[in-house]
Amino acid sequence: MDDVDERIVSLLREDGRRSYAAIGREVGLSTAAVKRRVERLEAIGVIQGYTAMVDRGKLGQELQAFIDLRFAGTARMEDIWKAADDVTPVVAAYSVAGDLDAVLHVRVRDMAHLQEVLAHLRNKPEVTGTRTRIILEARNHE
Known part of the structure; x- marks a missing residue:
């Protein structure tokens, strides 16, 4: 994991529904590059799933x-x-x-x-x- 991966994980933790395009604008990558990184983070188990936060x-x-x-x-x-x-x-x-x-x-x-x-x-x-x-x-x- 590099600094960009850590920033992507942080952004997804803030809002798991954030689009790849929105993340890309934040970290300076294309939508496709963010998608590949997220898929890799899921494959290696860094991102284990997504959930709804309930009050x-x-x-x-x-x-x-x-x-x-x-x-x-x-x-x-x-x-x-x-x-x-x-x-x-x-x-x-x-x-x-x-x-x-x-x-x-x-x-x-x-x-x-x-x-x-x-x-x-x-x-x-x-x-x-x-x-x-x-x-x-x-x-x-x-």
């Missing part, structure tokens, strides 16, 4: 929290996803080092919904403990 608050999921999980034994990412698989409010799951095994980022409607999610997770036989932190304010850099 979950407008969907009624205004409360965010981090739920720390402890597992019986060793927890691999597959174990974490298995525990969280049927918990639809999970935005992301992280395997972490330290006294915890995993952290789930959840978005829920309200405190009652959060309590339901916690009860569901606590009923999983592999989950031996939880700790919850409610997010007061967030800003994403990605």
